[in-house]
């Protein structure tokens with residue numbers, strides 16, 4: 001026991017020395033634009049509650065009603081006896097909201113990616129992911145055993161090169177089977193082509209920029225690949241029906257697997273896949289994170305469903321408009337230092353606004369010092385470091401929500417400008 005703790009102590013010291021040590025900060029209030037931390041009220045610019053629904057009366061009411069009717073726990077996995085009505089209602093709402101044949105909910109976004117990708121791919125297959133996809137996609141890819149290839153962030157040429165390679169690899173394999181080439185090991189049963197899955201996010205979680213989805217869809221068609229798009233940071237914010245960026249760009253019907261989370265703009269918790277009836281039935285049968293895990297509590301499902309309801313209402317549209325107003329205001333506020341602040345539409349590839357403003361600092365310890373400085377001034381902004389982003393790419397990640405006031409944003413941008421000017 002003593003040597004075990006000593007060993008971990010040494011590892012923790014190493015983490016500290018690299019400026020990568022993390023600790024939990026207890027929040028003594030509900031989520032919202034203001035949170036209580038260590039006895040102080042801070043303006044919260046760190047949450048993904050983009051529409052301010054996490055503490056919305058309608059979501060709380062739905063959760064309370066679900067507890068009263070269905071209890072606190074869910075009893076078992078969905079396939080045993082935990083498939084409570086609130087889960088089915090949530091999935092009907094999700095499919096209707098997204099305009100897909102069917103939907104399946106998971107206990108988290110992480111579990112969604114893990115279950116879905118490992119169900120769809122095996123070791124004879126190929127998975128191609130954007131360099132900046134969320135850790136859950138990378139972990140799922142590794143667990144699936146498929147060959148993992150990474151394309152440079154939003155780089156269509158790089159993606160196409162890899163797709164070409166994947167197709168060549170398959171053709172080579174076919175010819176090996178036909179005996180046109182000999183002496184190489186046959187790894188797949190004859191005639192079984194390897195599946196190629198491309199995975200990207202629509203709005204990237206730590207950079208706030210958008211993927212060129214129209215072009216990616218064209219490429220996946222050209223090379224016969226499947227496409228999975230994670231809309232964690234886009235659901236509720238883009239498109240006429242607020243379904244996400246795939247709606248706004250008109251490609252929803254061409255994406256095999258639409259993923260998202262229930263814990264960001266939807267204000268609750270969990271993850272989902274939307275797609276064809278066959279996809280959903282297949283996942284129910286094969287997604288291990290779904291099969292072997294207790295169903296989410298009924299309150300979570302009911303709250304998420306209420307979130308979808310609000311999102312589709314005129315109140316949802318009003319909240320979205322408020323969010324974009326704050327985003328524009330923040331962009332104007334940080335314009336004098338826009339070379340340091342990044343926000344989606346500065347990049348030519350895909351001119352899209354997002355609610356995520358990363359201030360790239362680089363050095364890990366410096367990013368932590370800036371976050372501490374901001375906290376002293378009354379703002380809660382997280383320093384994002386490795387392994388969430390690459391080493392040497394540490395940043396402050398500012399996220400705006402519809403619940404922030406115009407004054408909150410003005411005060412934040414002036415504090416940020418001061419910090420940036422002091423820094424340089």
Ligand SMILES: *Cc1c(COP(=O)(O)O)cnc(C)c1O
Pocket residue numbers: 107108109110111134136201205230232233261262263269270271
């Ligand atoms: C948050 C997030 C997830 C994970 O969702 P959880 O519900 O928090 O597990 C997956 N993908 C992306 C892009 C995310 O930002």
